[in-house]
Amino acid sequence: MKYGFLGAGHLASAVVFGLIKAGVQPDDIFVNSPASARSLADKTGIHYAEEKQLIGDSDLIVLAFLPEQLKKIIQHLPADCFQNKLIISFLGSTSLDELQKSLPAAEIVRSLPNVNAEFDRSLTSIIFGSTISEKSKQLVKDFFNKIGSFVELPEKDFPAFSAIAGSGPAFVALFAQSLQKAAINQGIDPETALTISLKTLEGSTENLLSRQLLPNDLIKAVASPGGSTADGIVSFEKDDFANIVNRAILATINHGTK
Ligand SMILES: NC(=O)C1=CN([C@@H]2O[C@H](COP(=O)(O)OP(=O)(O)OC[C@H]3O[C@@H](n4cnc5c(N)ncnc54)[C@H](O)[C@@H]3O)[C@@H](O)[C@H]2O)C=CC1
Ligand SMILES: O=C(O)[C@@H]1CCC=N1
Structure with missing residues (x-):
C-alpha cells in the first residue's frame, strides 16, 4: 500500500509521523508540496516525489x-490523472460536492x-463520496485506525466537528496556557507552571475517560463540601465560562460566512 501526500504542513506532518509509528514503512509514503515536503522527507525517511509521479x-x-x-493545484495537472484514484481530503471547509x-x-x-494523529489520538470524522467501493471504504477505515479512531458523520455536522475536534487542540492549548499564566501570577516559575498545567489536564482527561465519568461527576468529586474548588467553580460560572466556550465555537463554525 502506497500513500501520497499533497501538502506537507502541520496536519500532513502529524499524520505522516502517526502512520510511521503505526508501522507503515517510510518507503511507502510520498510527499509533494512547494515549501516543506523536502524537510518532512528528510525528517521521516519518506520520499519526495513530483506531483504526477506521486x-x-x-x-x-x-x-x-x-x-x-x-482549484489552482488541480488546474495545472492533467485532467485524467485522478481517474479511479482513491482520494482522502483533509481540506477543512471544502464540501464533498465541491x-x-x-x-x-x-x-x-x-x-x-x-x-493528535501523531500520537494515535486523532478522532477523525469521515464521509464517503457516492462512488466509493466497499474495498476502498475498508482501506480508508484502516488508514484512520492507524492514527486514532474515526466516526462517520453526516456532512451537516462537519462544521461543528471541525470547530471542536479539528480546532480543539488549539483551544485546549489556550486553556493550558491560561492555567500556566495563573500559576505564574502566583509566583511559580514558567517551566514549573507549564508542567503543573499540562499534567493536570492530562490526568483529568485520563480520569474522565478511564472511569467513564461524566464531567459533572468529576467536578463533584473534586469540589469537596465547603472546600476551595467550589469557589473557583462559582467564579467560572459568574463569568459565564460555558457561554464563552460556546461563543468561540460559534465564531469558529461561522468562519466561512464572514
Ligand atoms: N492543522 C490542523 O490541525 C487541521 C487542518 N485541517 C486542514 O488541513 C489542511 C492543511 O492544514 P495545515 O496543515 O494546518 O496547513 P499548513 O499551512 O501547515 O500546510 C499547508 C501545506 O500545503 C502546501 N501547499 C501549498 N501549495 C501547494 C501545492 N501547490 N501542492 C501541494 N501542496 C501545497 C504547503 O506547502 C504546506 O505544506 C487545510 O485544508 C486545513 O483546513 C483540518 C483539520 C485540522
Ligand atoms: O484552522 C483551520 O482552518 C483548520 C481546520 C480545523 C483546524 N484547523
Missing part, C-alpha cells in the same frame, strides 16, 4: 493543502483529522 504511484492520495489551493465536482473521476472521502 499521484500515479499512490494507492491512496491525501489532499493536505489549504482549501483555497484546490470535491466531487473538482475530481469527478476519483473515489472521494472527506475527512477531518486533528494534529
Whole structure:
C-alpha cells in the first residue's frame, strides 16, 4: 500500500509521523508540496516525489493543502490523472460536492483529522463520496485506525466537528496556557507552571475517560463540601465560562460566512 501526500504542513506532518509509528514503512509514503515536503522527507525517511509521479504511484492520495489551493493545484495537472484514484481530503471547509465536482473521476472521502494523529489520538470524522467501493471504504477505515479512531458523520455536522475536534487542540492549548499564566501570577516559575498545567489536564482527561465519568461527576468529586474548588467553580460560572466556550465555537463554525 502506497500513500501520497499533497501538502506537507502541520496536519500532513502529524499524520505522516502517526502512520510511521503505526508501522507503515517510510518507503511507502510520498510527499509533494512547494515549501516543506523536502524537510518532512528528510525528517521521516519518506520520499519526495513530483506531483504526477506521486499521484500515479499512490494507492491512496491525501489532499493536505489549504482549501483555497484546490482549484489552482488541480488546474495545472492533467485532467485524467485522478481517474479511479482513491482520494482522502483533509481540506477543512471544502464540501464533498465541491470535491466531487473538482475530481469527478476519483473515489472521494472527506475527512477531518486533528494534529493528535501523531500520537494515535486523532478522532477523525469521515464521509464517503457516492462512488466509493466497499474495498476502498475498508482501506480508508484502516488508514484512520492507524492514527486514532474515526466516526462517520453526516456532512451537516462537519462544521461543528471541525470547530471542536479539528480546532480543539488549539483551544485546549489556550486553556493550558491560561492555567500556566495563573500559576505564574502566583509566583511559580514558567517551566514549573507549564508542567503543573499540562499534567493536570492530562490526568483529568485520563480520569474522565478511564472511569467513564461524566464531567459533572468529576467536578463533584473534586469540589469537596465547603472546600476551595467550589469557589473557583462559582467564579467560572459568574463569568459565564460555558457561554464563552460556546461563543468561540460559534465564531469558529461561522468562519466561512464572514
Ligand atoms: N492543522 C490542523 O490541525 C487541521 C487542518 N485541517 C486542514 O488541513 C489542511 C492543511 O492544514 P495545515 O496543515 O494546518 O496547513 P499548513 O499551512 O501547515 O500546510 C499547508 C501545506 O500545503 C502546501 N501547499 C501549498 N501549495 C501547494 C501545492 N501547490 N501542492 C501541494 N501542496 C501545497 C504547503 O506547502 C504546506 O505544506 C487545510 O485544508 C486545513 O483546513 C483540518 C483539520 C485540522
Ligand atoms: O484552522 C483551520 O482552518 C483548520 C481546520 C480545523 C483546524 N484547523
